[in-house]
Amino acid sequence: MPLARIGGLLDAEPEVLAAEIAEIDRALRNRMAQLRRTRGELAQLQGGDRLFVTAEVADYLAELRDIGVSERHIRMERDGWILMHTAAPEDAARWIAEKREFLGDPEFRALCLEHDAAFDWSPEDPRLPALAARTRSWFADCHHRSEARPVHNPAIARLAEQSQPGASSPAWDRLAQLTRGQPASDAVEAGARDRRAGATRARPPRRIRATDRELTMSAVRVHHYSVDPAHLEQLLAQRAQLIGGIRAGFPGLVETRLIRLEDGTYQDIWHWETAEQLTAAVAASAAFPPVSATLALTSAGTVQNGEVIDEQ
Template identity: 30%
Template sequence: MTDGVTIGQAAAFAGVTVKAVRHYHKHGLIDEPRRDSSGYRRYGSADLLRLVQIRTLAAAGVPLAEIGAVLDADPDRFAAAVVDVERRLNDRIDELIARRDMLRRLATGDRALLPDSVLAKLDKVAADLGFTPDDVAMAREGLILVRALVPEGFDDYVAKVERALDEPRYLSLVKRLWRAAEWEPDDPRVDELATAMADHFIAHPDLLPVPDGLRARTDATIRYGLLAQHGDEQKPAWVRLRALFEARLRSAGIDIGVFTHRAGLGRTRG
């Protein structure tokens, strides 16, 4: 009777493929077994045990490059290695759960691209200001752009907008601003509104929502342009209003150099 089993039998008993066994040999995870008189590899019980251990660790998420060291470690190091593997698995589980939740939220469109807390604030502002669905969509898009282009300043931006909206005078200006979307660019009210908004921020420059970190970027002008021009093709009156507003701020010595906002919680122009 021939001792040991063939590579195919060993693979089947260990619950892996022949290709996997050969791969383990290639990476030095298991020694080449002895060969019989016919030149065939013969795997014994110790080999099968090693294959099962390798398969188990690999299935648990341990990279093949680390399995050999884990199996050959003393008991204390082995236990520590297993704890580390468990930690990484938990991190991976958390990541997968987050991805699953994101997929579920995609049914609501681009709302999935913003934190729930910000969406709740946007919904409140939209209700207070009487936004139309299109207004809400544009405001949400503006927030998404801010988060994408200035991620490190996003929370700061939202906080500044909230503080600005606590000012009754500014809240009134924002309401006029959204009504101005339907005006003609040469409407004299555009100039009046730009002056009123500029005067408000000249008096309260700390409320000007400029995210931290944008000015420090070497491409701040490009990022500002992308944010400031969002929606221009839909609201031509806002193009002129923004130009007048920024010019008045500069003349007062306030160099925005980056972007202001238009929509309370959303529109990224002033």
């Protein structure tokens, strides 16, 4: 309080003195509350996460620290959430709630730790195939429980790889390819080169008969839906973005074909080299923002998977 006010208070009437003291007390309480808030903000600076991400994401990153995930991996996670929140804030809020739910699963926590450790492994490490198999099994089980739920998968991170330099390693590249079921001994460098170039390697359709059991059956995923004519142009643009993203992140997509039927509805056919590649892509791509953006432009949708037994 200013010293000049002290003399006036000494000579003030009791009622005036009481009012002045009450005012000083209120000012001191407000100042103390402000200092406590400042202390809390300074404490948050130590981790730095809450300066850039939502409280939910910051809590998730803290939970990762608690289970022993490395700071390197946490920085990658944080940067990924910043990108996702910028591109699709509503989806990001839903994803982080489900990621925190996943952390309640001991197997998911174990996979987090092993994926984190695998960053420094050799791409030829014999532990990678087993880790990929466990990862694939966990994703498939989660997808089976609810197809609409986004699923964490290293392949999703590949879609943002160009925006996050250093967010991968040769072992992680190899692990992602094994998880997707891509069996090539030299696929690590080839896969990274293809992703940078946005290349796709769709094989031409081949004739496959049910009696040719020695051949791997190709698979299709058939969507049937309606589209408001006013949204058709937007759907086509969004669908093209979706196809490009899926091809950049997953092998095996041979072709897609969108057909307008006589009743005005649409049949959207996605042809894959193998059912395994289809399943891996569907399980992981639920967390890819263009999926929800494309589906939002459709209505009365149904979907079925099928096996190609004859092509001519």
